[in-house]
Amino acid sequence: MPADTTSLDLDALEAAHADLRARGLALDLTRGKPSPDQLALSDRLDGILSGTYRHDGTDLRNYGGIDGLPTAKRLGAMLMDVPADAVLVGGNASLEMMFHAMLVGTHFGWDGPGSAWTTRPSVKVLCPVPGYDRHFTVSERLGHEMIPVPMGDDGPDMDVVESIVADDPDVAAMWLVPKHSNPTGAICSDEVVARVAELGNRARRGFRVIWDNAYAVHDLTPEPILMASLWAACEAAGTTESVIHVASTSKITFAGAGLSFLAAGPETLATLRQHLSAVTIGPDKVNQQRHVMLLPDIDALRAHMVRHAELIAPKVDATVAALERGLTGLARWTTPTGGYFVSLWTPPGLATEVVGLAADAGVRLTPAGAAFPLGHDPEDSHIRLAPSFPTLDEVRLAMEVVVTCVRLAIARQRASRDGTGEAVQPGPT
Missing domain, CATH: 3.40.640.10 (Type I PLP-dependent aspartate aminotransferase-like (Major domain))
Known part of the structure; x- marks a missing residue:
């Protein structure tokens, strides 16, 4: 179901974040590393x-x-x-x-x-x-x-x-x-x-x-x-x-x-x-x-890459599905047809806070701004998600944390606006 973009209960989200911190997670979505199962595809070397x-x-x-x-x-x-x-x-x-x-x-x-x-x-x-x-x-x-x-x-x-x-x-x-x-x-x-x-x-x-x-x-x-x-x-x-x-x-x-x-x-x-x-x-x-x-030839290469895709695609799908369930109308993201990454844009000014909240809950993300020269994203909006290395279950758990952190950051931002209730728009492409 699409996320409710009008009701972000700050107290409930603070409690949910506290629960996630208490789990003692140690998950990593920082870099596009092949998983052990992907590396094993080439063990015949x-x-x-x-x-x-x-x-x-x-x-x-x-x-x-x-x-x-x-x-x-x-x-x-x-x-x-x-x-x-x-x-x-x-x-x-x-x-x-x-x-x-x-x-x-x-x-x-x-x-x-x-x-x-x-x-x-x-x-x-x-x-x-x-x-x-x-x-x-x-x-x-x-x-x-x-x-x-x-x-x-x-x-x-x-x-x-x-x-x-x-x-x-x-x-x-x-x-x-x-x-x-x-x-x-x-x-x-x-x-x-x-x-x-x-x-x-x-x-x-x-x-x-x-x-x-x-x-x-x-x-x-x-x-x-x-x-x-x-x-x-x-x-x-x-x-x-x-x-x-x-x-x-x-x-x-x-x-x-x-x-x-x-x-x-x-x-x-x-x-x-x-x-x-x-x-x-x-x-x-x-x-x-x-x-x-x-x-030895293009057919062998393509067959090899199909096996890679069979391992990566479910993790990318799980990442996008979590964003669709929890952040529709609140943020924006890519749905890639290849490669190793999903890009997430929070409302402006929140990416650094989201990365920090996720780290507090045991999920490491690439630093906000890393995809910009000298690490400076002028909108402080972009976060790179790299779901290839963790297991599928770990990706789903990590994305639960990411979605909760984005919603919490938005709720905090709205609460700080003197009760105006002004809607926050997702960041630019």
């Missing part, structure tokens, strides 16, 4: 090589091969919808690949030291919000000025993006999770893909989009959701060098022992190879071959 450590004349155990095995490059190409010869294969963390790319652009330059972004008056990076907090941490660490851009259901507001790029030559890059985005679940439309491809023709030379396709195959729908190819759009626009594509198997196989992939135009790849040659003598080819044997 252990021993899959059967003691064979040679492939196409290469000793997998030895140094070398900074690009990665050709077969592993094809796996990355399959994930990112790019040519295999444009792919570099790394370790388990695509975040590390992104950090290296941003480091090169910032301090070394894509066309030699004189092109480093730090030679500009300032280094500005566009950040669609709500967005991925670890992207913002990279930019914060590298000293970038982060410019928030609204993120809609079909991707970033490209009118805003194009206007900023046209007006400010110091804009050096843009972060973007294009499919099942972290944390709203947005999927870039064909129009947005085409307009992103054109940014390389609008921006100053050296501009790069970090196209973090972390959830490329993480659909919760019966059939895969297909996106337009950014690589093809960039080829048509003549802007292949303006985009750095990344992906990984971190939420496909073993989160701590997967593969990461980066794809880019030939000039960008040459610069990155030069940088990486000072960082590593070669990637883990043994692990690359394990993954190629587990996921």
